[in-house]
Amino acid sequence: xxxxxxxxxxxxxxxxxxxxxxxxxxxxxxxxxxxxxxxxxxxxxxxxxxxxxxxxxxxxxxxxxxxxxxxxxxxxxxxxxxxxxxxxxxxxxxxxxxxxxxxxxxxxxxxxxxxxxxxxxxxxxxxxxxxxxxxxxxxxxxxxxxxxxxxxxxxxxxxxxxxxxxxxxxxxxxxxxxxxxxxxxxxxxxxxxxxxxxxxxxxxxxxxxxxxxxxxxxxxx
Numbered sequence: 001x002x003x004x005x006x007x008x009x010x011x012x013x014x015x016x017x018x019x020x021x022x023x024x025x026x027x028x029x030x031x032x033x034x035x036x037x038x039x040x041x042x043x044x045x046x047x048x049x050x051x052x053x054x055x056x057x058x059x060x061x062x063x064x065x066x067x068x069x070x071x072x073x074x075x076x077x078x079x080x081x082x083x084x085x086x087x088x089x090x091x092x093x094x095x096x097x098x099x100x101x102x103x104x105x106x107x108x109x110x111x112x113x114x115x116x117x118x119x120x121x122x123x124x125x126x127x128x129x130x131x132x133x134x135x136x137x138x139x140x141x142x143x144x145x146x147x148x149x150x151x152x153x154x155x156x157x158x159x160x161x162x163x164x165x166x167x168x169x170x171x172x173x174x175x176x177x178x179x180x181x182x183x184x185x186x187x188x189x190x191x192x193x194x195x196x197x198x199x200x201x202x203x204x205x206x207x208x209x210x211x212x213x214x215x216x217x218x219x220x221x
Contacts, residue, residue: 026106030064032206034103036128037196039112040121040175041138042167043153044145046184046192050138051112053193063206064106068095070113083164089120096124103128116166118173134205136196137178142167144185 027033037054039047048069058065070091074081078094081087092115102109115121125133145167146154157165164170175181180199182192201208 023104023106026104030106032063032108033132033204034064034106034108035132035134035205036099036103036124037108037110037134037136038099038115038121038124039110039136039138040115040178042140042142042145042172043114043165044148044150045138045140046189047112047114047138049189050136050182050184050192050196051110053189054196055110057193057197058108058110058206061206061209063108065108065110066102067110067112068099068102070095070111070115073098083170085117088116092117092120092124096127099124100127103132114166114172116170116172118176121175134180134199135175135178136180136182137175139181139183140185 023034037051039051041047048071051067051069055065055067073095074091077098078091081091092113095111095113099109099111115124121135125135127133149155153162153165154168156162157168166172180196182195184192187195197206200206
């Protein structure tokens with residue numbers, strides 16, 4: 001029997017197991033909604049830096065959240081994937097499915113991933129209910145990203161050591177209509193973090209602590 005026939009036979013017998021504890025039950029217990037925060041942008045734009053600050057600030061507010069950084073996930077769950085278009089799509093699919101599980105568990109997954117293709121980000125959005133996917137475009141000119149080059153990847157790409165590097169020899173598709181855009185070449189880490197928190201408060205994703213609380217207690221290193 002071929003793999004395709006085995007897989008098809010297996011699928012026939014897979015049934016979704018419902019539970020008696022819903023996402024809404026968990027949200028009520030936690031005192032906040034669960035949703036995906038998805039940071040996308042070029043390498044060096046500041047995705048991981050901002051995601052770390054957002055996780056810390058939400059944690060300080062007793063909000064259930066967890067950072068899923070794409071680089072960290074490639075050390076484990078996605079360590080078998082490389083950087084072809086197909087592997088990039090599978091990388092995002094897996095992160096999206098894990099994020100969906102987090103949302104169902106009442107936890108806010110904070111994803112930091114280049115996720116260069118619009119279709120892949122749209123696919124993840126389709127996994128959850130409307131309003132449960134917040135796309136954050138971390139916008140920064142590639143010249144500035146290359147100047148920062150925190151991981152030395154741009155230099156390695158220019159030297160021919162890396163192929164299929166987003167922004168140089170592989171495309172990045174700019175988000176069409178992201179919920180939030182932060183321009184990290186114009187905003188400090190603190191101000192960009194405040195912009196994101198303000199959006200979450202204004203749209204009732206997290207309890208409203210007010211601007212005074214944000215400005216008074218946010219301490220970005």
